[in-house]
Amino acid sequence: MSCLQTIQDYGLRSIGIGERLLPKTDFTLCEHFTLIGSGMIWNIYFGIMAMITGFFLATALAVGKASPNKWLRKPSQWFIFLFRGSPLFIQFFFAYFFFLSLKKTYPMFDALTSAWLGALIVLFLNTSAYSGEIFYGALRSIPKGDIEAADAYGMTGWARFRRITWPTMLRLAWPAYTNEAIFVFQSTTLVFFSAFPAWQQRGDALYYASYFADKTFNPFVPYPILAFYFILLTLVIVWSFGMVNKRLNRHLPAERKAKMRFRLNLAR
């Protein structure tokens, strides 16, 4: 079987298009690359959706945590502590069983127990908490002069937030936020290893990599391939976030521009 045929059969296997049965014996390198690559669709889907939705909640949480009002501050603090203080793996398990019992009482919550929605909700809440903390840190380090200048121009409330506070917050938080994005994409690999079932063997990249490793008892082929895909993904994230960073810093004189330093900044 040629490699092109394999790609046609298994390229979209992870979303249920193509050959139904996974290869059983005599695995070729091409099959490894195709199936694991096919699984990356899920990782990218979870990552992008969680980042986009999480961004808004994270902003709200950051503003809430920085708010002088106790009724806004306390819930934000608790939310952030809850999701940053416990392992994502346990959160997945808890959420899955929670959704399961919810489904038993109210059948309309059926979709929550499948990975595409249930796991996405957990990832969304989790990344909101982590990004919220990053944004909160940035919010606190906004130069005092910027806010004073806005006051001097007569800007208050929403206008000041939208035109001064928020862009500066993003600019300061962006390097750390890039790291967070890398981590979100990496933690998407946990989804099918926690309780969420891979229905009809439609799993993510790690699911297929461990499938191969289990079948061949040889970890030295599938995991490096997985690593290759993830390093590629990381480079794409770093590049695209770098473009945004350039835009956020475009008004600054060259020597004051925040350099994007991608040091390993462990988030979870």
Added chain:
Amino acid sequence: MPGLTFERRLMFSYCVDPDTLGTFRWFSCYLTTGVHWSFYLSFLKVLLLLAVTAPVALSFGFAGAMAARSHFPPLSWLGKGYIAIVRGVPDIAFFLFFVIALDQGFEWIRHKVLCPDWSEPIRQGNDFLVCQSAKLPLGTAPEWVHETYGFILAVITFSIVFGAFAANVLFGGMRAVPHAQLETAEAYGMTRRETFWRILVPQMWVYALPGLSNLWMVLIKATPLLFLLGIEDIVYWARELGGTKTSRFTEYPHGDWRMWYFLFLLIFYLGMTRVSEIGLEKLMRRLSHGQATSGGELLRKETTA
């Protein structure tokens, strides 16, 4: 059913017939069954893993950071490669990889040493075959040897992965020590080795501590991954015990309680996080004492004011 084979240890005498008990007493019996003691014991496993992994990973990290700083290029590449490889790849992939790879590595070495006249290839199709006496642990070994071996593999895996993280943090900490300090040491005629041990190492901790405390938090939150390495840890037991039990198999039938068991784990981890936060805060205060950092300056003002 493992539940059946468990010896019935009764914590309270009234537990003989659970069907007749009221809610409170029923729970006091239910939560002290033999399987529940295994569940509580698995919490100790997590703590043991943390206690062993943290110092081992720190020393791996220290070695890695020293290698990366080396002036001998191959050694420096080795150190930098070790640090860089964990970047960009999900750590769970490393966990799954190392456990098989280490196991096969050990067996391969033993195979080479113990059975030198074995002629067949080790990898035959989809099988990994070594001679009987090279098997780890030996097929005849008792159950606890298997479990301990699995646990040791897990500890090594955790140490390798977190050692790389720690190496990165310590490497950063070493670079953050003000250069003037090192130049002064040189001016006093210290050798490179003396400068490293007497000037750099004592001062780097305060710069490395924020990163290391973050790492500690990450390590705590990575412990449930033990489950993926085939250890009977808290996740395993929570799943086992929480599942629906009918009265045919147990004296304590209940519905699907896995949600509550995992809620308990969630609270356990939140508690661990909170305690660590407080402890690390205290440590940071201590290390900042007398340092030329803003934290140290703040402490100085507090005491003189």
